[in-house]
Amino acid sequence: MATILFLSCSPRGADAISSRFGREVVDRLQQRERDAAVIHRDLSATPPSPASRAFVAAVVDRVDEEAAFAESEQLIKELEQADIVVLATPMHNFSVPALLKAWVDQIVRIRRTFASTPSGKEGLLRDRPVYVVISSGGWFTGPSPSGALPQPDFLRPYLRTIFKTIGILQVHFLASEGTTRGDDVLALALAQARRALDALMP
Ligand SMILES: Cc1cc2nc3c(=O)[nH]c(=O)nc-3n(C[C@H](O)[C@H](O)[C@H](O)COP(=O)(O)O)c2cc1C
Secondary structure, eight states, X not given: OOEEEEEEOOTTGGGSHHHHHHHHHHHHHHHHSTTOEEEEEETTTSOOOOOOHHHHHHHHHOOSHHHHTXXXXXXXXXXXXXXXXXXXXXXXXXXXXXXXXXXXXXXXXXXXXXXXXXXXXXXOSXXXXXXXXXEESSOOSSOOXXXXXXXXXXXXXXXXXXXXXXTOOOEEEEEEEOXXXXXXXXXXXXXXXXHHHHHHOO
């Protein structure tokens, strides 16, 4: 039986545009994998801890690792268990929201999810598909409909690099852009994201 990890991280919780479209992606996956189990981790409901002094000491000096890594271990095990990941995130200041950054700092861990080798970092997790659903007030994949230049995008390259670091290469992005520009623009954005989803999962 396949396991889907649904990670959502908007401070708006289940009402968020990203969370709602992420749920659609999960539903689509469940239609394909009829008996798939879904683990929903809502980072707004249970925020991951920011890297603490004890966590840093465990990473750097290997002090009291078991206690310091308890939360990290739980989040990594959840990810390891998943055959497919759906990550729903808003764009915050051209990048990921703080809640998602905290999760990243918990799961990207030397000697556990990546190894440091003479030729660089090597991912230690098995590859699996990750569907990243992004919701943004403006446009970043290309110019806005009125022709304004796209915003800087640190979100997609960042998440691609993070997942590659731990061994996950199959990362797909589905963006809903222009979400703060009125209901009509939002409806168009969601229609476009659904078409992209149809193309990914015909
Ligand atoms: C703190 C903060 C920062 C934001 N930064 C950006 C940004 O850099 N670019 C952008 O297009 N929208 C930005 N937005 C708008 C959100 O991306 C947009 O409202 C999005 O649809 C929210 O998604 P959600 O409903 O899933 O939370 C920002 C919103 C907040 C609250």
